[in-house]
Amino acid sequence: MRYMATYDMMETLRNANQWLGATALSFASYPIFSMTPNPAFQMLAAWGEVTERTFARMVTKPDWGIRTYTCEDGKDHLVGIETIVEKPFGNLIQFAVPGRKPMKRRVLLIAPMSGHYATLLRSTVKSLLVNCEVFITDWHNARDIPVSEGKFDVEDYTLYLAEFMRALGPDTHVIAVCQPVPLALAATALLAEDEPEAQPRSLTLIGGPVDPDAAPTEVTDFGRRMTMGLLEQTMVQRVGFKYPGVGRMVYPGLMQLASFISMNGEKHAQAFSDQIANVAMGNDSDHDRHNRFYDEYLAVMDMTAEFYLSTVERIFKGLEIARNEFTVQGRKVDMGKITNVAVMTVEGGKDDISAPGQCVAALDLCTGLPDEKKASHLEPEAGHYGIFAGRSWRNNIRPLVLDFIDAHDGTGRKAPPSTKPANRNAPNRAPQSKATPV
Template sequence: MRYMATYDLMESFRNTNQWLGASASALASYPIFSLVPNPALHWMAAWGDVTERTFQRMVARPDWGIRTHTCADGRDHLVNIETVVEKPFGNLIHFNVAGREPNPRRVLLVAPMSGHYATLLRSTVKSLMVDCEVYITDWHNARDIPVSEGKFDIEDYTLYLVDFMRKLGPDTHVIAVCQPAPLALAATAYLAEQDPEAQPRSLTLIGGPIDPDAAATDVTDFGRRVTMGQLEEMMIQRVGFKYKGAGRMVYPGLLQLASFMSMNAERHSNAFRDQIMRVMQDEAGDHDPHNRFYDEYLAVMDMTSEFYLSTVERIFKEREIAKNEFVVDGHKVDIGKITTVAVKTVEGENDDISAPGQCVAALDLCTGLPDEKKAQHVEPGAGHYGIFAGSSWRNNIRPLVLEFIDANSGGKSGGKSSKPANKNAAA
């Protein structure tokens, strides 16, 4: 499958379905058909609208959609999205609220590179902007990065995080969501050895696979069943001539989206069937719950082949982070060297991606960190998405994270607490 023709075949399939949807919608909308009302034509138009939108947004990068923020003065302030550090494979961006004094809580939100854009954390960003100065890693679509820019694997990802942390300085609080949790832990340990003055004040790891073998899921089972040779043969393709990254070996976003949807095929098919009926009955809108969710869910990006394969091999199969054997740029990282950065883990009781036990393993690896600087939380009834973007995050987890940040800010957070790291009831 490692050919441009295969990559272009998937894009052709997507493009064809988008065209079929647009054609069906246009055909069913001919004025002449209104002379003979027919439910089949209404269904055809609705099917066309939903199908066109579905396949069109697979190649569209979602907008952040964060334009204003209501501050304590009761006024809406413009939000300027500024690039702080620009790199070939990802930028560090800042949500600067115009006219607001910089918030003393400086947060670096590390977005996952797992097939979706950083905009997947839009609601997380908006909720943190109320009380924090928010920065986030904005990873680029590999298909748009020329081959001349070189490779990008998990070691490069870790070094990007190191550079971002150095740029923001030691008064930063890092929150890593899902996939980057083990690499954020490694980046912090790397700084602890190489540049202690640049270490963040706290590190919060949310639903990440620190030790994938601590609790089995479909994701970890897949990693065990399939060999690296099979993965490379089945999953890796070469970007076609249509994009700037022509010739780059990638794990295509469309292929990963197919895997995502196959895990819950019945639920997704029911959702689209119901949406077609809502469009027929004029009950749908651009910003209804279905479109808000799928506009983000279906917008996928390619990952470099070396990043995808090294993640599977080194994080899931070899468990280099879990064994404290991770090497970055020839340097063996010792997580036990973290002695001053407070570490908190957050897990969801019903998380079927990174099950409870996988993330909290980070605390055992931090052998040089005092117990008072360790904290953990397991959110009852929460799934993977809920622990960073759902009601569980808004109502329960976010307040705990802010409390943890304040407890480890050295009196600079602006919050009421300056005590050591919290140990909540789930610890």
């Protein structure tokens, strides 16, 4: 009950702040106050509006917001979301465009399970939907999954990915973003040994912790510093009575959000202060820059406790992927078994979550893969978010990823020309402007 009471207390505080915001907005917006203009009421109403929206969005899954797509025929086609594989802890979904001729590129986006919903990759999906058939992993909020569905840890996650790849077939190109990068590599290796015909054609790994020790960050330092017992005592709670997953042990989304915000507390405080001023002066809009970002950033989901703890213990502390010692159901998964899947890594020079060196380590693990099927790219000015969304993704990384996909689509076309990189294990290696075969 101690864990459940804490979970319910966090939800109570969130609910109370949402109510306070709504009350302040309603009270300060009374028409009678307009008889005596006072900026204090404007500021109170603005504070209430921003506060209510802030705390309300924390428990609301964002909408994908991808409704139409203009095809080559000049017509707007509706975009539908279809479920390809349905599982208790996550689905494989497709963004289908009825009436459009099938695209040659079939891309599976593996979204992270690290506190935010898969909708965090909305802009990535939209950019790929232009000329790809896009599929994505849509992970469920652990608070909504009954205890009767059992556990879900890193091994189960890996098996899910293998099943999704198997369902889409060998003509698929996989793009894994952030947290799932090492497990996507493991799932591919699992298929390489058990079902080679089900392997994807290419695997693009973007900013993930394959070898967390290659370039320490605040995230890896935290994982090293905290003992597993302390993590379990301080980070894990039981879902309260309000949700279907009542009693399930989770790493709560609200606690994760507090950690996210604390990393850049002053920046977030200033952003909300500025937004309150903008609302008071009437310079805001429902979809302005602040709301577009925070509607997504503040929408958090619970992770199962076993997934969170096993990720820290096995990926960060035990370095099982980095040492090629990862096991699934008691059986070792050998990354050296990958011999036909082209692998490309993408890193951001200013990534403070998965610093340069952590992701490119995947290429050294693929000992059975010929050099012509390996490539790496370092985007010098990109941070963590920028390597899969924003200007760096749109202008530089996306074209390189599509070129890499086309070069390994099974038609025998050659990869685009590029230069030999410097030592790929060096975190501060020279910037590379093109995908570089290794």
